[in-house]
């Protein structure tokens with residue numbers, strides 16, 4: 133696994149303390165993180181606005197992507213190498229464990245879904261809820 137300074141360089145991002153801390157936190161946890169998890173995890177070294185801005189930058193650059201949790205809660209997870217500044221390229225399934233509460237990116241493609249005539253699919257979010265491999 134690459135360290136955060138190298139990753140930041142790959143994505144042509146200047147290394148700042150907040151970027152390093154937040155990216156390291158993502159690398160350490162391998163599940164999707166909510167804004168509050170990140171704030172708590174980096175022990176309030178940075179204010180909300182800094183965390184928010186850093187996440188926005190990471191999203192725009194293709195380092196992290198949004199994960200819609202149940203009840204519409206928003207989380208973020210690290211992207212695979214396919215994502216760049218020009219866009220995100222993934223259509224994988226997300227899995228929420230009802231025991232530990234963690235949401236993970238699964239290396240499983242969202243199946244093709246046939247829509248009624250006249251409907252055009254844009255972004256697809258598929259969240260499966262169940263018991264993860266750690267809890268099962």
Ligand SMILES: [Zn+2]
Pocket residue numbers: 194195196197211212215219220221222
């Ligand atoms: Zn992505």
Ligand SMILES: [Zn+2]
Pocket residue numbers: 229230231232233234263264265266267268
């Ligand atoms: Zn679990």
Ligand SMILES: [Zn+2]
Pocket residue numbers: 197199209224225226236237238
């Ligand atoms: Zn994902």
